[in-house]
Amino acid sequence: xxxxxxxxGLSGLFLLLWGAPAFAGGLYLYxxxxxxxxxxxxxxxxxxxxxxxxxxxxxxxxxxKQPSLMAGVMPMYTYIDFSADGNTSHEARLLPGGxxxxxxxxxxWLPAGGLFYVYPVNDKVSLGLALTGNFGLSLDxxxxxxxxxxxxxxxxxxxxxxxxxxxxxxDQFSVGAGVSVLYGILDEEAAVNNKLFxxxxxxxxxxxxxxxxxxxxxxxxxxxxxxxRVGLTYLSEADxxxxxxxxxxxxxxxxxxxxxxxxxxxxxxxxxxxxxxxSLYHDVNDRLAIMANLGWQDWSQFxxxxxxxxGDRVNVNTTTNLDYDDTWHVALGAQYRVSEPLLLxxxxxxxxxxxxxxxxxxxxxxxxxxxxxxxxRYDWSKDVTLGAAYELAWGxxxxxxxxRGPMAGRVSGTYEGLAIHFVSLNAEWRx
Numbered sequence: 001x002x003x004x005x006x007x008x009g010l011s012g013l014f015l016l017l018w019g020a021p022a023f024a025g026g027l028y029l030y031x032x033x034x035x036x037x038x039x040x041x042x043x044x045x046x047x048x049x050x051x052x053x054x055x056x057x058x059x060x061x062x063x064x065k066q067p068s069l070m071a072g073v074m075p076m077y078t079y080i081d082f083s084a085d086g087n088t089s090h091e092a093r094l095l096p097g098g099x100x101x102x103x104x105x106x107x108x109w110l111p112a113g114g115l116f117y118v119y120p121v122n123d124k125v126s127l128g129l130a131l132t133g134n135f136g137l138s139l140d141x142x143x144x145x146x147x148x149x150x151x152x153x154x155x156x157x158x159x160x161x162x163x164x165x166x167x168x169x170x171d172q173f174s175v176g177a178g179v180s181v182l183y184g185i186l187d188e189e190a191a192v193n194n195k196l197f198x199x200x201x202x203x204x205x206x207x208x209x210x211x212x213x214x215x216x217x218x219x220x221x222x223x224x225x226x227x228x229r230v231g232l233t234y235l236s237e238a239d240x241x242x243x244x245x246x247x248x249x250x251x252x253x254x255x256x257x258x259x260x261x262x263x264x265x266x267x268x269x270x271x272x273x274x275x276x277x278x279s280l281y282h283d284v285n286d287r288l289a290i291m292a293n294l295g296w297q298d299w300s301q302f303x304x305x306x307x308x309x310x311g312d313r314v315n316v317n318t319t320t321n322l323d324y325d326d327t328w329h330v331a332l333g334a335q336y337r338v339s340e341p342l343l344l345x346x347x348x349x350x351x352x353x354x355x356x357x358x359x360x361x362x363x364x365x366x367x368x369x370x371x372x373x374x375x376x377r378y379d380w381s382k383d384v385t386l387g388a389a390y391e392l393a394w395g396x397x398x399x400x401x402x403x404r405g406p407m408a409g410r411v412s413g414t415y416e417g418l419a420i421h422f423v424s425l426n427a428e429w430r431x
Contacts, residue, residue, distance in 0.1 A: 028275060028297060030349075030371075031391060032056075032132045033072025033113035037424035038375015038389030040347030042333025043291025045279035046231035048221060050385070050428050051116040054128030057219035057231045057279075058164040058176025061118045061126035072387075072426035073113040078137065079420070080106040080365055084146045084413040087401065091193065091409030092146045096201045103413070104145025104362075110138055112422075126166045130178070133159030135272055139363065147362040148191040148202065149408035154363055158184040158240070158272060162217060172224065178217035184240045185210045186268070193407045194252040203250035207266060209242040215272065227283030237301065238272040273298040277329075287337040291347070295329030299354040322359065328352045333373070341379040345389070348372055360400040365415045370394045375424070383430045393420040 030041035034052035047053070048060025051070040082104045084093070093101050114132030121127060136157030143152060164178030185208075192203035215238035222230045245265050248256070277295040284290060302324060333347030349371040355364065375389030395418030403410035 029112075029134045029136075031074060031076070031112070031422045031424070032134055033074040033424050033426055034070065034116070035345065035375060035377060035387050035389060035424075035426065037074065037391045037422055038345040038347065038373045038387075039291060039333035039335075040331055040349040040371040040373035040391060042293055042331035042347040042349065043231075043279045043281045044293065045219065045233045045277045046221065046229040046281040047279070047291060048229065048231070048281075051118045051128070052114065052130075054116045054118050054164050054178070055114070055130035055132060055134075055162060055217070057221060057233050058128060058166050058178045058217060059174040059219040059221040060231065061120075061128045061164065061166040061176060062124075062168040062174040062221075064118045064120060064126065066383075066430040067119045068117070068428060068430050070116045070426060070428040071113075072115075072424055073111075074422055074424040075109055076112055076423070077109050077421040078106060080139070080415060080418060082145070082147070082362075082365070082400070082413055082415050084411065087410060087412035088146055089403070089410035091195070091406055092149065092411050093409075094195065095144055096195060099144075101144050101146040101148070102142055104141050104147055106139045106141050108138075108140055124168045126168075128164040128166070128178070130162040130164065130180075131160075133157060135159075135182075141362070143191070143202075146409075146413075147402075147411045149193050150190060150362040150402065150404070150411065152189050152191060154186075154188040156184070156186050158182045158213075158238075160215075164217070172222060174221045176219045176221075180215040180217060180238075182213050182215055182238060182272075183210065184213060184242075186240075186242045192248065192251060192255070193409075194250075194255060196255075196406060200252040201250065203248060203252070203255070206247040206249075207242075207244060209244040211240045211242055213238045213240055213272070229281040231277075231279045231281075233277045233279075235275040237274040237298070239269065240272065241267070241269045243267045271301055273302045289335045291331075291333040291335075293329060293331035293349065295331075297327045297329070299324045300326050302354075322355070324354045324359075325352070325356075327354050331371070343377040345375040345377070346373065357399060358401070360398060361402050362400070362411065365395075365398055365400065365418060367395055367398050367418075370396075385428045387424070387426040387428070389422075389424040391422040391424070393422070395419065 045057040048063045051068040053060035117129045138155040160180045160182035162178040162180040166176035187208040194200035216236040219233040275297040280292045331349035353368040373391040377387045398415040401412040
């Protein structure tokens, strides 16, 4: 019995900590506070109309004839609401001291945005700089929800600064490259079940660390005829390695002994996946333009993690494979010039799921996703343009059924109406 409890306890630590990052990185975020929000990212590697191209496709910087600075703020609201069903176990539902656990949700506002600058050196060469983050999300469940022994809070984010350069080969063809220096953080907390040993309240597990990595952003832009552009970008794989001691507090004395006193050192290695994006932009006439995307992301590689756990009497190293699937992205969008100062935009996009239904966990409530965007841009003057956009990322209903032994219990039910709401406000100055 004692060996089973130790095995379940240590297995729970493994599963918790390598499962949690997957939620935050379930999909790359196309939303960076730029006008692409109003297009659901359609055409983002070929549009090249403003300074955000320094990030979406560095090759597009050669199209800007004046130094340009764009700043965007983009608050986003995550709606993640879980309802447990009758299959959820007694261990998960029962609170210490009596009472029943709540279903649980992680509904909150999160800040986001970006800053972009392009400087044309001459007719052939342009330099750029982008400060933004397009990887990561955050979860903050209640302390008394049914899945508290799996995760209560988790944040995995990567943001960085990217200098870039572009070269115009000829009137039709440009190439560009950027190097993003990324700062990644992982901060996670979960409850620890003391009920098997007595009436102690839940304990707490906490792990946090930070790391730096580098990601390459390569792009080409081709304009076979005036008003028609094809863009292709490649984001390289980037590795993050989080390493710190697992902090365990509030444990029942018997459990603390069985878990070797806590203080184990965890080493978690993971990869931000490589990605390809092919985009098309076409002017139908002086007022209407249409855009499209076809993208691929290597999430099967993200599911492979290197894990090490060491302590006074523990020394385990392993490689896990969560068997994730690569994802595909398609998008369609349009811009319509209502008048000389006012441009309207709309777009729709779809991303396939990276995991099967039986792989869904409280730290990864992610399936396939639809995006719907609306936006506008207004030329305040010859050198100033203001923009506003809204986008809904809709995941719909998602079933979940997880069980990791008596320490965590079985949690079964449905995430209902998964969604993220993005509101983007941006301004661009041309000098």
